[in-house]
Amino acid sequence: MVPDLRPILDLVWPRSCFACGAALDNRHGFLHICPDCLGRIDLILPPFCKRCGCPHFEENFRPVGCGACAGRSFAFRSCRSLFELRDRGRQLVHAIKFHEGHHLLPDIGRMGEELCPELAGKILVPVPLHWRRHWARGFNQSDRICRALASRLRCRVIPLLRRIRHTGTQVGLGFRRRRANVEGAFAIRPRLAKKISSRGEELVLVDDVFTTGATLNACADALCRGGFANVRALTLARA
Ligand SMILES: [Zn+2]
Numbered sequence: 001m002v003p004d005l006r007p008i009l010d011l012v013w014p015r016s017c018f019a020c021g022a023a024l025d026n027r028h029g030f031l032h033i034c035p036d037c038l039g040r041i042d043l044i045l046p047p048f049c050k051r052c053g054c055p056h057f058e059e060n061f062r063p064v065g066c067g068a069c070a071g072r073s074f075a076f077r078s079c080r081s082l083f084e085l086r087d088r089g090r091q092l093v094h095a096i097k098f099h100e101g102h103h104l105l106p107d108i109g110r111m112g113e114e115l116c117p118e119l120a121g122k123i124l125v126p127v128p129l130h131w132r133r134h135w136a137r138g139f140n141q142s143d144r145i146c147r148a149l150a151s152r153l154r155c156r157v158i159p160l161l162r163r164i165r166h167t168g169t170q171v172g173l174g175f176r177r178r179r180a181n182v183e184g185a186f187a188i189r190p191r192l193a194k195k196i197s198s199r200g201e202e203l204v205l206v207d208d209v210f211t212t213g214a215t216l217n218a219c220a221d222a223l224c225r226g227g228f229a230n231v232r233a234l235t236l237a238r239a
């Protein structure tokens with residue numbers, strides 16, 4: 001049995017909460033989120049929309065879709081998000097996306113394992129950045145989220161998509177303009193597609209935030225055009 005070195009590590013290198021700075025001990029399961037701040041992350045638990053993952057959802061009224069996704073078609077079968085993009089959840093996404101919040105990834109993996117155990121063993125596909133943005137940022141946050149989930153859920157991460165067109169920011173755009181902005185921006189990598197034994201295998205697209213689903217939709221569309229039609233999506237947060 002591997003000895004638990006965490007108590008010794010904590011003495012040498014004390015841990016603190018990423019959001020409020022409170023000191024953390026070993027009894028709390030999360031490494032860099034204190035219990036108070038964890039309580040301020042609005043986790044999305046059932047019932048949520050089975051199609052778009054919207055948490056503000058009355059199951060009894062709409063068996064398929066919800067007020068947020070009614071009338072919108074998606075190339076993915078369903079999407080789910082771990083938490084809402086506000087309060088500490090927003091800070092968590094920002095830390096991972098803009099501030100090299102690398103140390104937070106084990107906590108993300110743990111959250112994913114607790115909320116989405118059904119992802120175990122699946123193939124995860126990160127939403128790619130255009131190489132210019134990747135180069136400027138130094139990393140792709142979606143790829144990091146994939147690897148955090150994969151380490152807890154024994155998933156394979158296959159960066160099956162590439163961004164073939166640089167797209168401007170989606171911030172401030174409405175649903176239609178977001179869709180137009182990313183349409184045709186992605187393509188599959190045929191060489192990596194060969195690593196997947198069956199085209200019917202379920203693929204899980206992974207991104208940081210679901211806002212209107214336009215980016216995930218364009219990615220799922222590229223996967224469908226490449227012959228992978230069994231696609232669902234997962235994001236850390238839901239705007
Ligand atoms: Zn805290």
Ligand SMILES: [Zn+2]
Nearest residue numbers: 049052066069
């Ligand atoms: Zn919905």
